[in-house]
Amino acid sequence: MTAQELKQPKLRVKGATKVYNTRSGDLLAIDRCSLDVMEGEIVAIVGPSGCGKTTLLWSMSGLHGLTSGEVLLDGKPVTGPNPEIGMVFQEANLLPWRDLDANINFPFEIKGTKPDRVWIDELLSRVGLEGFGGRFPRELSGGMQQRAALVRALSYKPSVLLMDEPFGALDAFTREEMNRLVEEIWLDTKTTIVLITHSIDEAIFLSDRVVVMSPRPGRVANIHEVPFARPRSLEIMSTKEVFDLTNIIKAEIVGTQQSRFPRDAVQSAAVA
């Protein structure tokens, strides 16, 4: 057995199934999803819209329960929000009436704990927000707000960071900058990261493995290793390896979508 095989997963998803009870009946969002994320790994999850990526991520975070299956962090079941798990969403969700410092302090106030200001100042400087603590969200650009959300998520030193399409609302240049920033932070902290993205480029640039999900009910359809050393430069994105991997992943996402609507069925429906 290799050293890699002996390593315990940091986060383990076992047979995760989630049914939402909706007004129009039960909706099976994810079905028996299993995935091991190793300590210090960056895993990206991609898949067709509505396939259950967010449902899977929220299940990992303990923000909502599963219908069946389980999520384990360091071998222990995740049954609710856990300080070891930080989250970043597509929207920065900063409170508009609080300045940046007060926004970052907010989760600590709720929990009645003291923030580690030295660590937070270090993070603020790392993301280029040094000296912006007194600014209000309206005074910050979208990219700056998202960097602040990243600082807030990392402020209580989680060992796992879950990110749900965190840079989807940003322009392409800011997004690349954020990708480099995440990698820099990872190089410093080696935090285990699971990231949902609609961008295959982003998935390949950032992750060690790309998980492709099938259309709803979401299942793990395939997993691709991304074999590039870190730190990665943007130049790798124009290599043939990345081009080929991108096309394979794209074809899998489109293919899984099409398999729900076989060509013959679509054609006969069009003729009818």
Ligand SMILES: Nc1ncnc2c1ncn2[C@@H]1O[C@H](COP(=O)(O)OP(=O)(O)OP(=O)(O)O)[C@@H](O)[C@H]1O
């Ligand atoms: N709270 C909820 N109640 C009922 N149905 C829900 C709820 N959350 C999600 N769904 C449904 O579950 C399915 C999976 O949704 P989910 O948001 O997890 O997919 P996704 O892959 O993240 O989608 P997208 O890529 O479009 O963001 C969708 O059909 C969605 O409408």
